[in-house]
Amino acid sequence: MINPAHIHDSNHSSKERHKRDFEFLADRLDQQGIDIEQVVRQLAEFEVAIPSWALGTGGTRFGRFPGGGEPRSIFEKMEDIAVVQSLVRSTPRVSLHIPWDEPDDPQALLDFALEMHLGFDAVNSNTFQDQPDQPHSYKFGSLCHTEAAVRQQAIEHHLHVIEVGKQLGSNAITVWLADGSNFPGQSHLRKSFERTRDSLIDIYSHLPDDWRLFTEHKPYEPAFYSTVVQDWGSSLMLAQAMGERASCLVDLGHHLPNANIEQIVARLITAGKLGGFHFNDSKYGDDDLTTGSIHPYQLFLVFNELIDAQNDGALTEAPAYMIDQSHNLKDPIEALLQSVMELQQACARALLVDRTFLSGYQEENDVLMAEMTLKEAYETDVRPLVREMRIRKGGSVNPINTFRLSGYRNKVKEVRTASSSYVPPQSL
Numbered sequence: 001m002i003n004p005a006h007i008h009d010s011n012h013s014s015k016e017r018h019k020r021d022f023e024f025l026a027d028r029l030d031q032q033g034i035d036i037e038q039v040v041r042q043l044a045e046f047e048v049a050i051p052s053w054a055l056g057t058g059g060t061r062f063g064r065f066p067g068g069g070e071p072r073s074i075f076e077k078m079e080d081i082a083v084v085q086s087l088v089r090s091t092p093r094v095s096l097h098i099p100w101d102e103p104d105d106p107q108a109l110l111d112f113a114l115e116m117h118l119g120f121d122a123v124n125s126n127t128f129q130d131q132p133d134q135p136h137s138y139k140f141g142s143l144c145h146t147e148a149a150v151r152q153q154a155i156e157h158h159l160h161v162i163e164v165g166k167q168l169g170s171n172a173i174t175v176w177l178a179d180g181s182n183f184p185g186q187s188h189l190r191k192s193f194e195r196t197r198d199s200l201i202d203i204y205s206h207l208p209d210d211w212r213l214f215t216e217h218k219p220y221e222p223a224f225y226s227t228v229v230q231d232w233g234s235s236l237m238l239a240q241a242m243g244e245r246a247s248c249l250v251d252l253g254h255h256l257p258n259a260n261i262e263q264i265v266a267r268l269i270t271a272g273k274l275g276g277f278h279f280n281d282s283k284y285g286d287d288d289l290t291t292g293s294i295h296p297y298q299l300f301l302v303f304n305e306l307i308d309a310q311n312d313g314a315l316t317e318a319p320a321y322m323i324d325q326s327h328n329l330k331d332p333i334e335a336l337l338q339s340v341m342e343l344q345q346a347c348a349r350a351l352l353v354d355r356t357f358l359s360g361y362q363e364e365n366d367v368l369m370a371e372m373t374l375k376e377a378y379e380t381d382v383r384p385l386v387r388e389m390r391i392r393k394g395g396s397v398n399p400i401n402t403f404r405l406s407g408y409r410n411k412v413k414e415v416r417t418a419s420s421s422y423v424p425p426q427s428l
């Protein structure tokens with residue numbers, strides 16, 4: 001999709017400058033007792049999935065302003081994801097939404113993915129919209145519904161999603177439910193949660209042995225008075241009720257303003273139930289903005305908890321990372337490149353935290369020095385380190401610049417003509 005020679009040439013033009021920057025940083029870190037080579041190696045292991053719904057221009061209920069050249073099918077979305085991967089080298093897997101991106105022929109999609117050196121991450125169910133020809137409506141909920149037939153329909157949808165995922169080589173399902181109520185009294189708060197729990201237990205009983213199930217909480221929207229799985233406590237209760245292979249997924253946008261998300265992460269790690277992340281950023285709620293655009297320090301603090309737990313052996317299984325964003329204004333590919341670069345930087349910074357000093361200051365209750373230890377890592381310009389990691393994996397020094405110079409968007413604008421009837425799901 002992006003010619004490797006183009007990446008090589010564009011890297012070549014900044015080679016000397018990058019070399020100087022990298023050596024300068026290596027020297028600085030060496031003085032702090034940090035081996036830059038080890039950090040580059042650890043950073044190279046970081047991987048984050050791209051959702052099939054982030055390649056089209058997002059929208060609000062007020063409007064949508066597509067920039068042209070949007071993918072019209074899951075195959076074209078895969079092409080765009082391959083472009084992202086070729087430039088940043090941390091995104092080798094795709095997270096599918098069913099039925100938005102349900103393949104007619106899963107084997108054909110898998111073959112196409114393999115050709116592009118892509119694989120499949122967690123599959124996502126959708127019981128928040130009614131589908132054509134579906135016998136029962138989700139207007140009043142799905143897994144929580146008062147009627148057993150509606151719950152059964154939603155359970156069967158999840159089993160179908162797992163079946164599609166199995167054919168694609170996926171090994172996890174993420175369950176986000178819109179179930180909730182808009183008015184006090186509309187639904188029985190306790191019973192709707194208990195029905196959801198029992199439906200999930202049913203789904204879990206069909207989960208293949210090597211699969212994981214993630215429950216994703218969200219405080220509000222589309223339900224405005226109560227949401228059944230509104231917080232990490234509810235999500236944890238559900239995961240615990242299901243069993244060992246069920247855990248919680250934290251979407252950074254699914255918290256009320258000022259929530260201490262890094263502490264939620266720490267709690268879920270203690271419970272052995274941190275399953276995954278949806279990365280994005282927000283000013284107000286589920287804004288789906290580019291990762292790190294509003295709260296980059298919070299993103300670093302989340303990674304700080306993850307690296308700390310990894311070092312301590314408290315993270316038994318690597319969480320499933322995914323970017324969950326949807327843009328109204330930015331080019332979707334550029335926005336994804338930007339988010340991945342932010343994630344790479346947050347991860348690199350967290351790898352630089354001097355944990356011996358930090359825990360010493362924490363033990364001595366030296367508040368200021370403990371905080372300064374975190375700031376020392378956070379304020380380090382890690383870009384040369386991150387660029388070096390990308391170069392070594394065959395990626396780009398400057399992904400956005402390389403993407404723009406490639407002319408990819410203009411080329412696909414010509415091919416993906418406006419005559420297509422494809423409408424990205426965000427605008428439905």
Ligand code: PSV
Pocket residue numbers: 053124176216218251278286324
């Ligand atoms: C819900 O807001 C959510 O975060 C869930 O992850 C969905 O699957 C995704 O967004 C797309 O609507």
Ligand code: MN
Pocket residue numbers: 176216251278324
């Ligand atoms: Mn999400």
